[in-house]
Amino acid sequence: MVFSATWFLLEQEGLLAQACLCNGLTALRRANLGDKKGLFYSAFFELSIGFERTLKLILILDHMARNQLDPPDSKTVEDYGHKLRVLFDSAKAICATRGVPALDAFQPDSLPNAILGFLDDFAHPGGRYSNINKLTGHKHQAMADPLVKWGEIASRIMNEHATPGQRKRAELNGQLASAAFGDAAASLISDMNQQQMDVARLFTRASELDSAARHAIYALVTLIAALREVIDSLCDSAWKASPAGRSGMPDVPDMKEFFQFAWADRPYVMRKRMWP
Template identity: 35%
Template structure:
Protein backbone atom coordinates (compact mmCIF):
# COMPACT_ATOMS: atom_id res chain seq x y z
CA UNK A 1 0.00 0.00 0.00
CA UNK A 2 1.11 3.60 -0.55
CA UNK A 3 2.30 5.88 2.22
CA UNK A 4 0.44 9.12 3.02
CA UNK A 5 3.32 11.06 1.45
CA UNK A 6 3.08 9.07 -1.79
CA UNK A 7 -0.69 9.54 -1.82
CA UNK A 8 -0.26 13.32 -1.43
CA UNK A 9 2.26 13.53 -4.29
CA UNK A 10 0.02 11.48 -6.58
CA UNK A 11 -2.96 13.70 -5.87
CA UNK A 12 -0.82 16.68 -6.86
CA UNK A 13 -0.33 15.11 -10.29
CA UNK A 14 3.27 13.87 -9.95
CA UNK A 15 4.09 10.32 -11.00
CA UNK A 16 5.50 8.19 -8.20
CA UNK A 17 6.97 4.84 -9.15
CA UNK A 18 5.20 2.85 -6.48
CA UNK A 19 5.68 -0.92 -6.19
CA UNK A 20 2.25 -1.36 -7.81
CA UNK A 21 3.25 0.87 -10.74
CA UNK A 22 6.42 -1.13 -11.31
CA UNK A 23 4.62 -4.47 -11.13
CA UNK A 24 1.97 -3.38 -13.63
CA UNK A 25 4.64 -1.98 -15.95
CA UNK A 26 6.73 -5.13 -15.79
CA UNK A 27 3.70 -7.34 -16.41
CA UNK A 28 2.51 -5.27 -19.36
CA UNK A 29 6.02 -5.33 -20.80
CA UNK A 30 6.22 -9.10 -20.43
CA UNK A 31 2.81 -9.55 -22.03
CA UNK A 32 3.80 -7.39 -25.00
CA UNK A 33 7.15 -9.14 -25.40
CA UNK A 34 5.51 -12.58 -25.33
CA UNK A 35 2.78 -11.62 -27.79
CA UNK A 36 5.21 -10.10 -30.26
CA UNK A 37 7.58 -13.06 -30.05
CA UNK A 38 4.76 -15.54 -30.46
CA UNK A 39 3.29 -13.77 -33.46
CA UNK A 40 6.72 -13.44 -35.10
CA UNK A 41 7.20 -17.20 -34.77
CA UNK A 42 3.73 -18.06 -36.06
CA UNK A 43 4.33 -15.80 -39.06
CA UNK A 44 7.32 -17.88 -40.18
CA UNK A 45 5.95 -21.31 -39.20
CA UNK A 46 5.86 -23.87 -41.99
CA UNK A 47 5.29 -27.57 -42.63
CA UNK A 48 9.01 -28.38 -42.74
CA UNK A 49 9.81 -26.71 -39.39
CA UNK A 50 6.82 -27.50 -37.22
CA UNK A 51 8.68 -26.76 -33.99
CA UNK A 52 8.22 -23.09 -34.89
CA UNK A 53 4.46 -23.54 -34.42
CA UNK A 54 5.03 -24.83 -30.89
CA UNK A 55 7.31 -21.93 -30.02
CA UNK A 56 4.78 -19.48 -31.43
CA UNK A 57 1.89 -21.02 -29.51
CA UNK A 58 3.91 -21.01 -26.28
CA UNK A 59 4.77 -17.32 -26.38
CA UNK A 60 1.49 -16.10 -27.82
CA UNK A 61 -0.74 -17.92 -25.32
CA UNK A 62 1.39 -16.70 -22.41
CA UNK A 63 1.16 -13.12 -23.65
CA UNK A 64 -2.57 -13.26 -24.34
CA UNK A 65 -3.30 -14.78 -20.93
CA UNK A 66 -1.34 -12.05 -19.18
CA UNK A 67 -3.03 -9.25 -21.12
CA UNK A 68 -6.47 -10.57 -20.25
CA UNK A 69 -5.60 -11.07 -16.58
CA UNK A 70 -4.26 -7.52 -16.48
CA UNK A 71 -7.60 -6.33 -17.87
CA UNK A 72 -9.41 -8.12 -15.04
CA UNK A 73 -7.09 -6.64 -12.41
CA UNK A 74 -7.50 -3.11 -13.77
CA UNK A 75 -11.26 -3.63 -13.93
CA UNK A 76 -11.24 -4.63 -10.25
CA UNK A 77 -9.25 -1.52 -9.44
CA UNK A 78 -11.77 0.71 -11.23
CA UNK A 79 -14.72 -0.97 -9.53
CA UNK A 80 -13.28 -1.13 -6.01
CA UNK A 81 -10.67 1.61 -5.80
CA UNK A 82 -7.99 -0.90 -4.79
CA UNK A 83 -6.10 -3.82 -6.22
CA UNK A 84 -7.47 -7.29 -5.43
CA UNK A 85 -6.05 -8.87 -2.28
CA UNK A 86 -7.47 -12.35 -2.83
CA UNK A 87 -4.62 -14.65 -3.81
CA UNK A 88 -7.00 -16.68 -5.93
CA UNK A 89 -8.15 -13.73 -8.04
CA UNK A 90 -5.66 -14.14 -10.87
CA UNK A 91 -5.69 -17.92 -10.57
CA UNK A 92 -9.45 -18.25 -10.87
CA UNK A 93 -9.30 -18.70 -14.64
CA UNK A 94 -6.05 -20.65 -14.70
CA UNK A 95 -4.82 -20.96 -18.27
CA UNK A 96 -8.29 -21.24 -19.79
CA UNK A 97 -8.16 -18.53 -22.41
CA UNK A 98 -11.77 -19.00 -23.47
CA UNK A 99 -12.98 -18.16 -19.97
CA UNK A 100 -10.62 -15.20 -19.79
CA UNK A 101 -12.01 -13.86 -23.07
CA UNK A 102 -15.49 -14.07 -21.56
CA UNK A 103 -14.15 -12.10 -18.61
CA UNK A 104 -12.76 -9.47 -20.98
CA UNK A 105 -16.19 -9.22 -22.62
CA UNK A 106 -17.64 -8.52 -19.17
CA UNK A 107 -15.06 -5.78 -18.64
CA UNK A 108 -15.96 -4.27 -21.98
CA UNK A 109 -19.62 -4.11 -20.97
CA UNK A 110 -18.62 -1.55 -18.32
CA UNK A 111 -16.79 0.73 -20.74
CA UNK A 112 -18.24 3.93 -22.06
CA UNK A 113 -19.88 3.32 -25.48
CA UNK A 114 -17.52 5.90 -26.98
CA UNK A 115 -14.41 3.99 -25.83
CA UNK A 116 -12.21 2.89 -28.71
CA UNK A 117 -12.27 -0.89 -28.66
CA UNK A 118 -11.14 -2.96 -31.61
CA UNK A 119 -13.59 -5.71 -32.49
CA UNK A 120 -12.83 -9.42 -32.45
CA UNK A 121 -12.70 -11.27 -35.78
CA UNK A 122 -15.87 -13.10 -36.80
CA UNK A 123 -16.88 -15.92 -34.41
CA UNK A 124 -16.49 -18.56 -37.12
CA UNK A 125 -12.72 -18.01 -36.89
CA UNK A 126 -12.31 -16.59 -33.38
CA UNK A 127 -14.13 -19.43 -31.62
CA UNK A 128 -12.11 -22.36 -33.06
CA UNK A 129 -8.88 -20.40 -32.72
CA UNK A 130 -9.51 -19.57 -29.07
CA UNK A 131 -10.59 -23.14 -28.34
CA UNK A 132 -7.38 -24.53 -29.83
CA UNK A 133 -5.18 -21.93 -28.14
CA UNK A 134 -6.92 -22.42 -24.79
CA UNK A 135 -6.46 -26.18 -24.95
CA UNK A 136 -2.80 -25.66 -25.84
CA UNK A 137 -2.31 -23.42 -22.79
CA UNK A 138 -4.09 -25.91 -20.54
CA UNK A 139 -2.51 -29.15 -21.66
CA UNK A 140 -1.82 -29.89 -25.32
CA UNK A 141 1.46 -27.97 -25.10
CA UNK A 142 2.69 -31.23 -23.55
CA UNK A 143 1.36 -33.33 -26.44
CA UNK A 144 4.72 -34.74 -27.55
CA UNK A 145 5.83 -35.61 -24.01
CA UNK A 146 2.41 -37.10 -23.24
CA UNK A 147 2.62 -39.40 -26.25
CA UNK A 148 6.21 -40.37 -25.49
CA UNK A 149 5.40 -41.26 -21.89
CA UNK A 150 2.17 -43.14 -22.55
CA UNK A 151 -0.21 -40.57 -21.11
CA UNK A 152 -3.63 -40.22 -22.72
CA UNK A 153 -2.77 -37.68 -25.36
CA UNK A 154 -4.63 -34.60 -26.47
CA UNK A 155 -4.82 -33.80 -30.18
CA UNK A 156 -1.60 -32.73 -31.86
CA UNK A 157 -1.84 -28.91 -31.57
CA UNK A 158 -0.20 -28.23 -34.94
CA UNK A 159 -2.49 -30.72 -36.68
CA UNK A 160 -5.49 -29.17 -34.96
CA UNK A 161 -4.48 -25.61 -35.84
CA UNK A 162 -4.03 -26.46 -39.49
CA UNK A 163 -7.19 -28.56 -39.68
CA UNK A 164 -9.57 -26.30 -37.74
CA UNK A 165 -8.13 -22.88 -38.52
CA UNK A 166 -5.78 -23.30 -41.48
CA UNK A 167 -8.05 -25.27 -43.78
CA UNK A 168 -11.02 -22.91 -43.30
CA UNK A 169 -8.71 -19.97 -44.00
CA UNK A 170 -7.52 -21.66 -47.18
CA UNK A 171 -11.13 -22.30 -48.19
CA UNK A 172 -11.84 -18.56 -47.87
CA UNK A 173 -8.97 -17.63 -50.17
CA UNK A 174 -10.18 -15.65 -53.17
CA UNK A 175 -7.03 -15.35 -55.27
CA UNK A 176 -5.83 -18.34 -57.31
CA UNK A 177 -2.87 -20.36 -56.10
CA UNK A 178 0.50 -19.92 -57.75
CA UNK A 179 1.16 -22.18 -60.71
CA UNK A 180 3.13 -25.30 -59.71
CA UNK A 181 3.35 -26.89 -63.16
CA UNK A 182 7.11 -26.48 -62.88
CA UNK A 183 7.04 -28.86 -59.90
CA UNK A 184 5.03 -31.46 -61.81
CA UNK A 185 7.50 -31.17 -64.69
CA UNK A 186 10.39 -31.62 -62.27
CA UNK A 187 8.76 -34.74 -60.82
CA UNK A 188 8.44 -36.16 -64.35
CA UNK A 189 12.04 -35.31 -65.21
CA UNK A 190 13.62 -36.60 -62.01
CA UNK A 191 11.35 -39.56 -61.39
CA UNK A 192 12.69 -41.83 -58.69
CA UNK A 193 16.11 -40.17 -58.81
CA UNK A 194 15.25 -37.91 -55.89
CA UNK A 195 13.77 -38.74 -52.50
CA UNK A 196 11.51 -36.28 -50.67
CA UNK A 197 9.96 -37.13 -47.33
CA UNK A 198 8.06 -34.62 -45.21
CA UNK A 199 4.63 -34.27 -43.66
CA UNK A 200 2.31 -31.29 -43.83
CA UNK A 201 0.98 -29.78 -40.63
CA UNK A 202 -2.01 -32.11 -40.68
CA UNK A 203 0.06 -35.23 -41.43
CA UNK A 204 -0.38 -35.44 -45.21
CA UNK A 205 2.65 -37.07 -46.82
CA UNK A 206 4.90 -34.79 -48.90
CA UNK A 207 6.93 -37.02 -51.21
CA UNK A 208 7.05 -35.14 -54.53
CA UNK A 209 8.13 -31.71 -55.73
CA UNK A 210 4.51 -30.88 -56.55
CA UNK A 211 3.36 -31.85 -53.07
CA UNK A 212 6.19 -29.83 -51.54
CA UNK A 213 5.31 -26.76 -53.64
CA UNK A 214 1.64 -27.03 -52.68
CA UNK A 215 2.49 -27.50 -48.99
CA UNK A 216 4.82 -24.48 -49.07
CA UNK A 217 2.12 -22.27 -50.59
CA UNK A 218 -0.47 -23.42 -48.06
CA UNK A 219 1.93 -23.01 -45.12
CA UNK A 220 2.76 -19.46 -46.14
CA UNK A 221 -0.89 -18.53 -46.55
CA UNK A 222 -1.91 -20.02 -43.19
CA UNK A 223 1.09 -18.39 -41.50
CA UNK A 224 0.07 -14.98 -42.84
CA UNK A 225 -3.68 -15.26 -42.22
CA UNK A 226 -3.41 -17.24 -38.97
CA UNK A 227 -0.97 -14.73 -37.50
CA UNK A 228 -3.26 -11.89 -38.57
CA UNK A 229 -6.16 -13.63 -36.85
CA UNK A 230 -4.18 -13.99 -33.61
CA UNK A 231 -2.99 -10.38 -33.81
CA UNK A 232 -6.59 -9.16 -34.08
CA UNK A 233 -7.64 -11.24 -31.06
CA UNK A 234 -4.75 -9.77 -29.06
CA UNK A 235 -5.61 -6.25 -30.27
CA UNK A 236 -9.16 -6.64 -28.99
CA UNK A 237 -8.05 -7.69 -25.50
CA UNK A 238 -5.39 -4.97 -25.39
CA UNK A 239 -7.85 -2.26 -26.43
CA UNK A 240 -10.21 -3.29 -23.60
CA UNK A 241 -7.30 -3.20 -21.14
CA UNK A 242 -6.17 0.24 -22.32
CA UNK A 243 -9.69 1.69 -22.33
CA UNK A 244 -10.40 0.38 -18.82
CA UNK A 245 -7.06 1.77 -17.68
CA UNK A 246 -8.24 5.25 -18.65
CA UNK A 247 -11.01 4.89 -16.04
CA UNK A 248 -8.68 4.24 -13.11
CA UNK A 249 -9.15 6.95 -10.45
CA UNK A 250 -6.46 9.64 -10.50
CA UNK A 251 -5.68 8.84 -6.88
CA UNK A 252 -4.10 5.59 -8.06
CA UNK A 253 -1.10 5.89 -10.38
CA UNK A 254 -0.70 3.26 -13.12
CA UNK A 255 1.53 3.15 -16.20
CA UNK A 256 0.25 4.46 -19.50
CA UNK A 257 -0.58 0.97 -20.72
CA UNK A 258 -0.86 1.80 -24.40
CA UNK A 259 2.88 2.55 -24.46
CA UNK A 260 3.58 -1.17 -24.18
CA UNK A 261 1.27 -2.14 -27.02
CA UNK A 262 1.54 0.58 -29.68
CA UNK A 263 2.24 -1.91 -32.46
CA UNK A 264 -1.11 -3.61 -31.86
CA UNK A 265 -3.24 -0.46 -31.88
CA UNK A 266 -3.15 -0.15 -35.63
CA UNK A 267 -5.32 -0.95 -38.63
CA UNK A 268 -5.90 -4.38 -40.14
CA UNK A 269 -3.71 -3.54 -43.13
CA UNK A 270 -0.84 -2.61 -40.81
CA UNK A 271 -1.12 -5.79 -38.74
CA UNK A 272 -1.31 -7.98 -41.83
CA UNK A 273 1.97 -6.54 -43.12
CA UNK A 274 3.87 -7.38 -39.94
CA UNK A 275 6.36 -10.22 -40.04
CA UNK A 276 8.62 -9.60 -37.04
CA UNK A 277 6.29 -7.54 -34.79
CA UNK A 278 9.27 -5.55 -33.61
CA UNK A 279 8.62 -2.43 -31.62
Protein backbone atom coordinates in the same frame (compact mmCIF):
# COMPACT_ATOMS: atom_id res chain seq x y z
CA MET B 1 8.66 11.27 -10.85
CA VAL B 2 8.50 8.46 -8.28
CA PHE B 3 6.31 5.45 -9.04
CA SER B 4 4.81 2.87 -6.67
CA ALA B 5 5.69 -0.83 -6.50
CA THR B 6 2.29 -1.58 -8.08
CA TRP B 7 3.16 0.65 -11.04
CA PHE B 8 6.39 -1.27 -11.70
CA LEU B 9 4.69 -4.66 -11.33
CA LEU B 10 2.04 -3.69 -13.89
CA GLU B 11 4.74 -2.33 -16.18
CA GLN B 12 6.69 -5.58 -15.99
CA GLU B 13 3.57 -7.64 -16.64
CA GLY B 14 2.79 -5.46 -19.65
CA LEU B 15 6.29 -5.99 -21.00
CA LEU B 16 5.95 -9.74 -20.47
CA ALA B 17 2.65 -9.86 -22.37
CA GLN B 18 4.11 -7.73 -25.15
CA ALA B 19 7.18 -9.93 -25.53
CA CYS B 20 5.16 -13.15 -25.60
CA LEU B 21 2.70 -11.85 -28.18
CA CYS B 22 5.40 -10.41 -30.44
CA ASN B 23 7.58 -13.53 -30.19
CA GLY B 24 4.54 -15.69 -30.94
CA LEU B 25 3.52 -13.69 -34.00
CA THR B 26 7.07 -13.76 -35.34
CA ALA B 27 7.39 -17.52 -34.78
CA LEU B 28 4.05 -18.17 -36.50
CA ARG B 29 5.13 -16.07 -39.49
CA ARG B 30 8.37 -18.07 -39.83
CA ALA B 31 6.96 -21.54 -39.12
CA ASN B 32 6.48 -24.04 -41.91
CA LEU B 33 7.25 -27.65 -42.80
CA GLY B 34 10.54 -29.51 -42.38
CA ASP B 35 12.95 -28.06 -39.81
CA LYS B 36 10.65 -25.05 -39.31
CA LYS B 37 7.86 -27.17 -37.79
CA GLY B 38 9.19 -26.57 -34.28
CA LEU B 39 8.42 -22.88 -34.68
CA PHE B 40 4.71 -23.74 -34.64
CA TYR B 41 5.15 -24.97 -31.07
CA SER B 42 7.10 -21.82 -30.19
CA ALA B 43 4.25 -19.73 -31.59
CA PHE B 44 1.59 -21.68 -29.70
CA PHE B 45 3.47 -21.44 -26.38
CA GLU B 46 4.19 -17.72 -26.68
CA LEU B 47 0.75 -16.73 -27.96
CA SER B 48 -1.16 -18.76 -25.37
CA ILE B 49 0.89 -17.18 -22.57
CA GLY B 50 0.69 -13.71 -24.10
CA PHE B 51 -3.10 -13.77 -24.40
CA GLU B 52 -3.49 -15.27 -20.94
CA ARG B 53 -1.43 -12.50 -19.34
CA THR B 54 -3.15 -9.78 -21.38
CA LEU B 55 -6.62 -11.02 -20.41
CA LYS B 56 -5.60 -11.33 -16.76
CA LEU B 57 -4.36 -7.74 -16.89
CA ILE B 58 -7.88 -6.74 -17.92
CA LEU B 59 -9.33 -8.55 -14.89
CA ILE B 60 -6.80 -6.91 -12.58
CA LEU B 61 -7.28 -3.41 -13.98
CA ASP B 62 -11.07 -3.73 -13.79
CA HIS B 63 -10.86 -4.76 -10.13
CA MET B 64 -8.47 -1.89 -9.37
CA ALA B 65 -10.73 0.63 -11.10
CA ARG B 66 -13.68 -0.54 -8.98
CA ASN B 67 -11.75 -0.68 -5.69
CA GLN B 68 -9.68 2.50 -5.42
CA LEU B 69 -6.68 0.77 -7.10
CA ASP B 70 -6.68 -2.19 -4.71
CA PRO B 71 -5.62 -5.27 -6.77
CA PRO B 72 -7.59 -8.53 -6.50
CA ASP B 73 -6.34 -11.36 -4.30
CA SER B 74 -4.27 -14.11 -5.88
CA LYS B 75 -7.05 -16.71 -5.81
CA THR B 76 -9.32 -14.53 -7.94
CA VAL B 77 -6.77 -14.62 -10.75
CA GLU B 78 -5.37 -18.12 -10.17
CA ASP B 79 -8.81 -19.72 -10.40
CA TYR B 80 -8.89 -18.88 -14.12
CA GLY B 81 -5.83 -21.04 -14.73
CA HIS B 82 -4.88 -21.07 -18.43
CA LYS B 83 -8.49 -21.06 -19.66
CA LEU B 84 -8.41 -18.51 -22.46
CA ARG B 85 -12.05 -18.97 -23.47
CA VAL B 86 -13.23 -18.29 -19.91
CA LEU B 87 -10.88 -15.33 -19.59
CA PHE B 88 -12.12 -13.88 -22.87
CA ASP B 89 -15.75 -14.32 -21.83
CA SER B 90 -14.95 -12.52 -18.57
CA ALA B 91 -13.31 -9.68 -20.52
CA LYS B 92 -16.43 -9.41 -22.69
CA ALA B 93 -18.60 -9.30 -19.57
CA ILE B 94 -16.46 -6.45 -18.21
CA CYS B 95 -16.90 -4.60 -21.51
CA ALA B 96 -20.67 -5.13 -21.42
CA THR B 97 -20.87 -3.76 -17.88
CA ARG B 98 -18.78 -0.73 -18.76
CA GLY B 99 -20.33 -0.06 -22.16
CA VAL B 100 -17.07 -0.68 -24.05
CA PRO B 101 -17.87 -2.11 -27.53
CA ALA B 102 -14.31 -3.13 -28.48
CA LEU B 103 -14.95 -6.90 -28.31
CA ASP B 104 -18.46 -6.95 -29.78
CA ALA B 105 -17.24 -7.92 -33.25
CA PHE B 106 -15.59 -11.15 -32.06
CA GLN B 107 -18.36 -13.68 -32.45
CA PRO B 108 -17.90 -17.40 -31.61
CA ASP B 109 -17.56 -18.41 -35.28
CA SER B 110 -15.00 -15.71 -36.14
CA LEU B 111 -11.42 -16.61 -37.06
CA PRO B 112 -9.86 -14.79 -34.07
CA ASN B 113 -12.14 -16.74 -31.72
CA ALA B 114 -11.33 -20.02 -33.45
CA ILE B 115 -7.60 -19.39 -33.04
CA LEU B 116 -8.05 -18.30 -29.43
CA GLY B 117 -10.00 -21.51 -28.80
CA PHE B 118 -7.16 -23.50 -30.35
CA LEU B 119 -4.65 -21.74 -28.08
CA ASP B 120 -6.93 -22.49 -25.12
CA ASP B 121 -6.77 -26.19 -25.99
CA PHE B 122 -3.02 -25.99 -26.43
CA ALA B 123 -2.59 -24.35 -23.00
CA HIS B 124 -4.23 -27.42 -21.43
CA PRO B 125 -1.72 -30.13 -20.36
CA GLY B 126 -3.21 -32.38 -23.03
CA GLY B 127 -2.15 -29.83 -25.64
CA ARG B 128 1.23 -28.46 -24.71
CA TYR B 129 2.45 -31.87 -23.50
CA SER B 130 0.80 -33.77 -26.34
CA ASN B 131 3.94 -35.50 -27.62
CA ILE B 132 5.28 -36.47 -24.18
CA ASN B 133 1.85 -37.61 -23.01
CA LYS B 134 1.53 -39.98 -25.95
CA LEU B 135 5.07 -41.28 -25.44
CA THR B 136 4.51 -41.97 -21.74
CA GLY B 137 0.89 -43.12 -21.85
CA HIS B 138 -0.32 -40.16 -19.77
CA LYS B 139 -4.03 -39.81 -19.06
CA HIS B 140 -4.25 -36.47 -20.95
CA GLN B 141 -4.40 -37.80 -24.51
CA ALA B 142 -7.95 -36.94 -25.56
CA MET B 143 -7.06 -33.67 -27.28
CA ALA B 144 -6.11 -33.50 -30.95
CA ASP B 145 -2.45 -33.24 -31.87
CA PRO B 146 -1.68 -29.46 -31.98
CA LEU B 147 0.07 -29.67 -35.36
CA VAL B 148 -2.78 -31.66 -36.87
CA LYS B 149 -5.29 -29.17 -35.51
CA TRP B 150 -3.32 -26.20 -36.82
CA GLY B 151 -3.13 -27.88 -40.22
CA GLU B 152 -6.93 -28.04 -40.20
CA ILE B 153 -7.17 -24.36 -39.25
CA ALA B 154 -4.75 -23.48 -42.05
CA SER B 155 -6.90 -25.41 -44.54
CA ARG B 156 -10.00 -23.57 -43.29
CA ILE B 157 -8.22 -20.25 -43.74
CA MET B 158 -7.23 -21.14 -47.29
CA ASN B 159 -10.83 -22.12 -48.11
CA GLU B 160 -12.60 -19.24 -46.36
CA HIS B 161 -10.18 -16.30 -46.10
CA ALA B 162 -7.43 -16.62 -48.70
CA THR B 163 -7.85 -14.75 -51.97
CA PRO B 164 -8.27 -16.64 -55.26
CA GLY B 165 -4.80 -15.40 -56.18
CA GLN B 166 -3.26 -16.90 -53.05
CA ARG B 167 -4.92 -20.25 -53.68
CA LYS B 168 -3.83 -20.20 -57.32
CA ARG B 169 -0.27 -19.26 -56.34
CA ALA B 170 -0.04 -22.23 -53.99
CA GLU B 171 -1.19 -24.60 -56.74
CA LEU B 172 1.22 -23.03 -59.21
CA ASN B 173 4.16 -23.45 -56.83
CA GLY B 174 3.43 -27.17 -56.70
CA GLN B 175 3.11 -27.42 -60.47
CA LEU B 176 6.38 -25.56 -61.06
CA ALA B 177 8.21 -27.76 -58.56
CA SER B 178 6.85 -30.88 -60.21
CA ALA B 179 7.89 -29.63 -63.65
CA ALA B 180 11.36 -28.64 -62.41
CA PHE B 181 12.21 -31.82 -60.53
CA GLY B 182 10.12 -34.43 -62.34
CA ASP B 183 11.13 -37.91 -61.15
CA ALA B 184 14.61 -36.72 -60.14
CA ALA B 185 13.60 -35.81 -56.58
CA ALA B 186 11.57 -37.26 -53.76
CA SER B 187 10.24 -35.62 -50.62
CA LEU B 188 10.91 -36.99 -47.15
CA ILE B 189 8.99 -34.17 -45.45
CA SER B 190 5.60 -34.93 -43.94
CA ASP B 191 2.52 -32.71 -43.70
CA MET B 192 1.12 -31.47 -40.40
CA ASN B 193 -0.68 -34.82 -39.99
CA GLN B 194 2.53 -36.85 -40.52
CA GLN B 195 1.46 -37.91 -44.03
CA GLN B 196 4.24 -38.13 -46.62
CA MET B 197 3.97 -35.77 -49.61
CA ASP B 198 5.40 -35.81 -53.08
CA VAL B 199 7.42 -32.80 -54.26
CA ALA B 200 4.45 -31.05 -55.87
CA ARG B 201 2.29 -31.37 -52.77
CA LEU B 202 5.18 -30.26 -50.53
CA PHE B 203 5.58 -26.96 -52.37
CA THR B 204 1.82 -26.41 -52.54
CA ARG B 205 1.33 -27.10 -48.84
CA ALA B 206 4.27 -24.94 -47.78
CA SER B 207 2.77 -22.05 -49.75
CA GLU B 208 -0.65 -22.68 -48.17
CA LEU B 209 0.78 -22.63 -44.65
CA ASP B 210 2.61 -19.39 -45.41
CA SER B 211 -0.53 -17.69 -46.70
CA ALA B 212 -2.64 -19.07 -43.84
CA ALA B 213 -0.16 -17.71 -41.29
CA ARG B 214 -0.53 -14.21 -42.72
CA HIS B 215 -4.33 -14.33 -42.34
CA ALA B 216 -4.08 -15.89 -38.87
CA ILE B 217 -1.67 -13.19 -37.73
CA TYR B 218 -3.98 -10.47 -39.02
CA ALA B 219 -6.87 -12.06 -37.11
CA LEU B 220 -4.78 -12.12 -33.92
CA VAL B 221 -3.57 -8.55 -34.40
CA THR B 222 -7.17 -7.34 -34.69
CA LEU B 223 -7.90 -9.10 -31.40
CA ILE B 224 -4.86 -7.62 -29.67
CA ALA B 225 -5.81 -4.16 -30.94
CA ALA B 226 -9.32 -4.60 -29.50
CA LEU B 227 -7.92 -5.74 -26.17
CA ARG B 228 -5.71 -2.64 -26.19
CA GLU B 229 -8.86 -0.51 -26.42
CA VAL B 230 -10.31 -2.31 -23.41
CA ILE B 231 -7.10 -1.83 -21.43
CA ASP B 232 -6.98 1.86 -22.35
CA SER B 233 -10.55 2.34 -21.10
CA LEU B 234 -9.79 0.51 -17.85
CA CYS B 235 -6.65 2.55 -17.22
CA ASP B 236 -8.67 5.72 -17.69
CA SER B 237 -11.23 4.47 -15.16
CA ALA B 238 -8.47 3.56 -12.70
CA TRP B 239 -6.86 7.00 -12.97
CA LYS B 240 -10.22 8.64 -12.33
CA ALA B 241 -10.88 6.39 -9.33
CA SER B 242 -7.66 7.47 -7.62
CA PRO B 243 -5.70 10.12 -9.53
CA ALA B 244 -2.77 10.21 -7.10
CA GLY B 245 -2.62 6.49 -6.45
CA ARG B 246 -3.14 4.76 -3.11
CA SER B 247 0.14 6.03 -1.66
CA GLY B 248 0.28 9.38 -3.38
CA MET B 249 2.40 7.90 -6.20
CA PRO B 250 1.19 6.73 -9.62
CA ASP B 251 -0.01 3.12 -9.43
CA VAL B 252 -1.12 2.41 -13.02
CA PRO B 253 1.03 2.95 -16.13
CA ASP B 254 -0.44 3.83 -19.51
CA MET B 255 -0.84 0.12 -20.29
CA LYS B 256 -1.95 0.58 -23.90
CA GLU B 257 1.64 1.55 -24.73
CA PHE B 258 2.70 -2.10 -24.42
CA PHE B 259 0.33 -3.08 -27.24
CA GLN B 260 0.97 -0.28 -29.70
CA PHE B 261 2.59 -2.75 -32.10
CA ALA B 262 -0.87 -4.14 -32.95
CA TRP B 263 -2.21 -1.86 -35.65
CA ALA B 264 -4.77 -3.72 -37.71
CA ASP B 265 -3.84 -2.36 -41.12
CA ARG B 266 -4.29 -5.41 -43.36
CA PRO B 267 -1.66 -4.67 -46.07
CA TYR B 268 0.91 -3.78 -43.41
CA VAL B 269 0.23 -6.89 -41.34
CA MET B 270 0.11 -9.24 -44.32
CA ARG B 271 3.64 -8.29 -45.43
CA LYS B 272 5.21 -7.95 -41.96
CA ARG B 273 7.58 -10.79 -40.99
CA MET B 274 8.88 -9.76 -37.57
CA TRP B 275 7.13 -8.31 -34.52
CA PRO B 276 7.14 -5.70 -33.11
